[in-house]
Amino acid sequence: MPITPRTLKGFRDYLPAAAMPREWIVETARRVYRSYGFRPIDTPALEYLEILTGKGSDETDKQLYRFTDHGGRDVGLRFDLTVPLARFVAQHAQEVGLPFKRYHIASVWRGENTQAGRYREFMQCDFDTVGTTALTADIEMVLVVNDLLTALGISAFTIRVNHRAVLNGLLEKLGLAGKSAAVLRALDKLGKIGAEGVTAEMAKTAETTEQQNAALLSLASLQGDNTTILAELKKLVAGDETGERGVTELHELVAATAAAGVPAGRVQLDPSIARGLDYYTGVVIETQLDELPGIGSVASGGRYDNLASTFTKQELPGVGASLGLDRLLAALEELGRLPAVSTPADALICLFDADRRDAYLALAAQLRAAGTGVEVYPEAKKLGKQLQYADKQGFAAAVIIGQSEFDAGEAQVKHLASGESATVAYDGRDANAIAAEIRRAVDAAAVDHG
RNA sequence: GUGGCUGUAGCUCAGCUGGUUAGAGUGCCAGAUUGUGAUUCUGGAUGUCGUGGGUUCGAGUCCCAUCAGCCACCCCA
Structure with a gap:
């Protein structure tokens, strides 16, 4: 019992x-x-x-x-x-x-x-x-x-x-x-x-x-x-x-x-x-x-x-x-004066390809070093599920990097509030462009919440 | 501590004077050619009716106790 x-x-x-x-x-x-x-x-x-x-x-x-x-x-x-x-x-x-x-x-x-x-x-x-x-x-x-x-x-x-x-x-x-x-x-x-x-x-x-x-x-x-x-x-x-x-x-x-x-x-x-x-x-x-x-x-x-x-x-x-x-x-x-914070991290890194786990973790480390809090989705579930999770937890942005992005040396940063995606350069080492794009998403969300 | 009100699915609630398998909305889960969420469509699961006693042929519905929440007093943050 x-x-x-x-x-x-x-x-x-x-x-x-x-x-x-x-x-x-x-x-x-x-x-x-x-x-x-x-x-x-x-x-x-x-x-x-x-x-x-x-x-x-x-x-x-x-x-x-x-x-x-x-x-x-x-x-x-x-x-x-x-x-x-x-x-x-x-x-x-x-x-x-x-x-x-x-x-x-x-x-x-x-x-x-x-x-x-x-x-x-x-x-x-x-x-x-x-x-x-x-x-x-x-x-x-x-x-x-x-x-x-x-x-x-x-x-x-x-x-x-x-x-x-x-x-x-x-x-x-x-x-x-x-x-x-x-x-x-x-x-x-x-x-x-x-x-x-x-x-x-x-x-x-x-x-x-x-x-x-x-x-x-x-x-x-x-x-x-x-x-x-x-x-x-x-x-x-x-x-x-x-x-x-x-x-x-x-x-x-x-x-x-x-x-x-x-x-x-x-x-x-x-x-x-x-x-x-x-x-x-x-x-x-x-x-x-x-x-x-x-x-x-x-x-x-x-x-x-x-x-x-x-x-x-x-x-x-x-x-x-x-x-x-x-x-x-x-x-x-x-008074409705509480800041609309729902997760302490700014972005979710989608784990697209289980074989690339270490690359995603490395990206997370780079973003954190750049001052951006990020969470890596732990398993390679369907992308839709991962985005659903990101939305529910209140992340400002989701970072999506799949095979085609890796091949092209870029990353997709999706603004969850607006649904729009931005494609930025990412060579596997320098995550500053991604960090900047996440920051834009965070700022946009902050404006939305007044 | 004293007095009062309340307690039904995760959440908000419906359930007339006690009567058969307890409902809605929302949320949740699954699916709509397997790389894009929150909107739409289809399907699905969910409750020891706060808990324990009692009254009754029969209780979510009445009584008692208990636990928890809210309100007043008291005091304070």
Whole structure:
């Protein structure tokens, strides 16, 4: 009796058509991160349970995949890349040096309930700068997000920025400093449940008074251009040192990103952005696609004061963000913005004559050396079958060389999209003419796909 | 974790109040003088009706459980 092939809830297979755009995004993220000097690291998927639970809330504890390994150790699968980073830095700060800029693209696991775009195994693309409190790093975080989405071919997006110090400053003034987590979590839902919903939740979870609610909502509902919001924020937190510091930093960040060339309007102050996570202490950002606001933030992050307090006495402040790969992928697909890639190679070399196999493989080597990815059909099936395969796999071109071509010292390059064939010279050694013709087919196909 | 909706050929779905050998489109396979695909024509195969129990003379159709997907809450990427 065969075993039914199936996958666990929240875990997925990626077929080539899905894996290719995914890799494209990952490669783009990698390229952008590296262009800022972020360095790659990797850490084990499995950690000692105490590493993962040390800092986590009850919520993350519940979502944790945990078990006892064969040696009787309590272990768990990482549920984000931040905790492993904290452990990593506490363990290796001496070796890597500070400030430490790293990126980490890897899978994480959370045993929570699934939904569209929410899985139990998903990939995070984090980048962080650890070991400095300088606002430069916060500014850079915004620049990286801007560059990354731009590199992915997206132009209509808004990076919403807020500052925890501004929120905390107001909370201090209102005497709610001890209830910040509950209040912020409620405020974060403003866009979703509205002012009344937020009021109700705050009253319930943080026992806020009417005056407190009114003050908090007046802050979170602030709208307008950055200059207007900064002026209003300044008034609201006046007299509170924490809040004033936050406003100053927001002011500097807005100016700096503009100076660095981020288009006007793309960085938008939004006092309602709180981010539910407790550990944020400074700048927080969320990134919204203007054409698809409903999908939520596709890149989020912020500043934290002390990354690794559970692992070391050394204070390790930092700032970083994470790209929501799966969410972004879903969004790009919905917007029809995914590049139409279906095979990583550009052309298929038809294996016309089984006796000439080595000649075809030699041609493939020559084309690869010329920078053209090619696949050689493995067996001498009917030409029609081979072309059918080439078409189905989405190759831009098929290279056909049979007896008559070999005799004439030429090759046929068929453009699969148009059906037209070009005959180019090929003496068995110099494949540059073929490579050039394949390139033409690839370019033509790219134009077709917009 | 709580509540709701859904689950029929590879894919998208039809199958009225339970009744004989479960259908369509698309895809797939084969062929239309054996060196040219995707369009056309002809022919063909395909389903333990998610899985396991139960009710019934009889269940794709009703009940329960389970697995998986979707939606809301929660939380977040």
